[in-house]
Amino acid sequence: MRRLLLAASALLLIGGVAGSAHAGTPAGQSVRSAAASAEVPAGVSAGVAVFDRQTGTFTEQLNSSTRFRSASIVKLLFALDYLWDRGPDHTVPAADRAWLEPMLRSSNDDAANAYWSDHGGSAIITRMVSRLGLKDTAGPPTGYEGFWGYTALSARDTVTVYRYLLDSAPGPVRDFVMGNLRQSTRCASDKFDQHFGVAGAFSKPWAVKQGWSGSSFEKGTCGPVSTTATTETAGSAPAAAADVDLTRPALHSTGTVGTGDRSIVAVFTLHPVGTSYGKAYTDIGRLTRSLNVPGATRAAGWWYGTWSDHVNVRPNPNTANSPITQLPAGVEVLVGCQAKGEQVNVPPYSNEWWAYLPQYNGWISNIYISSPGNKMPDVKDC
Numbered sequence: 001m002r003r004l005l006l007a008a009s010a011l012l013l014i015g016g017v018a019g020s021a022h023a024g025t026p027a028g029q030s031v032r033s034a035a036a037s038a039e040v041p042a043g044v045s046a047g048v049a050v051f052d053r054q055t056g057t058f059t060e061q062l063n064s065s066t067r068f069r070s071a072s073i074v075k076l077l078f079a080l081d082y083l084w085d086r087g088p089d090h091t092v093p094a095a096d097r098a099w100l101e102p103m104l105r106s107s108n109d110d111a112a113n114a115y116w117s118d119h120g121g122s123a124i125i126t127r128m129v130s131r132l133g134l135k136d137t138a139g140p141p142t143g144y145e146g147f148w149g150y151t152a153l154s155a156r157d158t159v160t161v162y163r164y165l166l167d168s169a170p171g172p173v174r175d176f177v178m179g180n181l182r183q184s185t186r187c188a189s190d191k192f193d194q195h196f197g198v199a200g201a202f203s204k205p206w207a208v209k210q211g212w213s214g215s216s217f218e219k220g221t222c223g224p225v226s227t228t229a230t231t232e233t234a235g236s237a238p239a240a241a242a243d244v245d246l247t248r249p250a251l252h253s254t255g256t257v258g259t260g261d262r263s264i265v266a267v268f269t270l271h272p273v274g275t276s277y278g279k280a281y282t283d284i285g286r287l288t289r290s291l292n293v294p295g296a297t298r299a300a301g302w303w304y305g306t307w308s309d310h311v312n313v314r315p316n317p318n319t320a321n322s323p324i325t326q327l328p329a330g331v332e333v334l335v336g337c338q339a340k341g342e343q344v345n346v347p348p349y350s351n352e353w354w355a356y357l358p359q360y361n362g363w364i365s366n367i368y369i370s371s372p373g374n375k376m377p378d379v380k381d382c
Contacts (some may be wrong), residue, residue, distance in 0.1 A: 038062045039290035041283040043275075045248070047268040048287070049155035052294040053166065054262055059292040063155070065243050067136050068268040070153035071211030072107045072251050076161055076177070077128040077151075078115050079104060083173045084131065090172035104180035107210065108189040116148045125151055132164050141244065149213055152244045158254050158266035166261055173382075181207035181255060186325070186360075191220030193328055196281045197253020197263050200334070200359060201288040203297040206257045214249025217277040221310045221326040245270055251280040253288060258295025265293055278328035285332060301334040301358060302379050305370035308346075313362035317341025317354035324362045333357050336381035338366065338375065356382055 038060055040046045047068055050060035058064075079100060083090055092100065099115075118122065122139030129137050136154035140147050163246035165174055182205070188194040194210045248270040257263045267288050271280045282305070289298070309332060312323035318341050327333065336358040343352040344365040351374045353366040366374060 004202075007169060024221075031302055038287060041286055043272045044283050044287065045245075045270040046287060047155040047266075048291065049159045049264075049266045050291055051159045051163070051264040051291055052262065053163075053260075053264065054294065059263075059294060064159075064266075065136055065154050065156055066268075067138070067152040067154050068252065068270065069149060069213060069244050069246055069250055070151040070252050071149045071213040071252055072109075072112070073153055073158060073211040073254055074148055074207055075103050075107065075112055075153045076158075076165075076209055076254075078112060078124060078148075079177055080161070080165075080169075080173070081119065081124050081128055082115070083176065084127075084138075085296075090170055090174060091178070100176075101180055102189060104177065104217040105183050106187070106189040106211065107194060110189075114146060116146075121145055121148070133158055134160060141246075143247075148245070149211075150246060153268075155266040155268055158268075159264050162254070162264040162266075164254060166256070166264075178207050178256070178261070181209055184208045184210070187222035188220065191201050191222050192217075192277065193220070193222040193281070193325070195359065196251065197267055197284045197288045198255045198257060199253070200285050201291075201296075201299060202257050202293065203299050205259060205261075206255055207261065208253065208255035210254070211252040212250065212277070212280075214251075214271070214275070214277075214280070215272045216249050217280070218275075218329065221328070225323055248273055248350045248352045249275050249280055251277075251284050253284055257293050258297075260295075262295030263293045265291065267291075276329055278331035281328050282330075299334055299359065301336045302376070303332055304335050304355070304376065305329060305332050306364070307370055308368050311364050311368045312362045313357060315362055317356075319344070329362070333364070334359050335369070335376065335379050338379050339364075339382040355379070 038048050047066040048060050048062040049064040051058050099111035103111040122145055125139040135159045136157050138152040140150035144150050165177055186195045198206055222267045250270055252268045254266045259266055269284050309329040310326040313325050314323055315321050317339055335355045337356050338353050340352050341354040343350055344367050346367050351367040353375050354363045355366055355369055356363055
């Protein structure tokens, strides 16, 4: 990719494509009214619900009853089904924590596969629909009964699940599930970077459960690269069944934001066929940053696009040490500041400036930032 094209795209980004935290504007500084509606990137289909627990009202509702394939969001129902009738103290044995915790924190698919197989498959969904009074949720369509990620789920039903957890569930159940969601790992079990959407748009405290599904999503590169495909991402999706789209790549972000879990946020997105993970990651980030989320603290910094495949994030502004992780290809990142470091050469270009990424606690060379010059014009020095 040529730098001249990158410079042009960067100028567009600085002009305000990035949503509520525009490149060139500190993310904590509002650039839109608090009552503004969700801003959905071009080509994206979205279902959104934001519920303010302090006022008992929705601040955002967009296609909130539309049914999406759940991907890993359904794992919330698996955990609640497991915990439903476990006695007054709801004790979770160590052997079960060994699979439940990775399923909730790191979206482990092996744990979900085993629970689905051992506890009745779609019967799990039927039980939880009845228990929680869900309106739009249904098991996978006929012919795909083994695909738990094809469970139908809506944004408003997801809000209902979190409201049950926070306001009605026994204390030990609430503490176990929410405690694990607060410990969401950046690297999922299948090596996908799962701190998009809610986790990327807002500073802690937050608790998140994320989901992704799409044959166009390249293998995850977060941490050591996985060589094994997973249930969520392997193979081509079948044709759409019923009213749930099983074809387009899906990326969903759900959870709570703010002190005392003030706001419940559910963002479900579908992207054009062939969309890369980095592009979907960027688009759900822009959408989430545009939302009116009471109690949220916006992540501070400047949002910039990147280019090249799997850019290394380093512990220091040089290549002396092994990378911490790699970025999803072409993803937008939050830059906290920039500093001079080791000169990096990508002929015919060279650059000694490095960008600090606070959400990764690491550095990337500015040569991979979509900016018109070696030094970003609006980002402070470290």
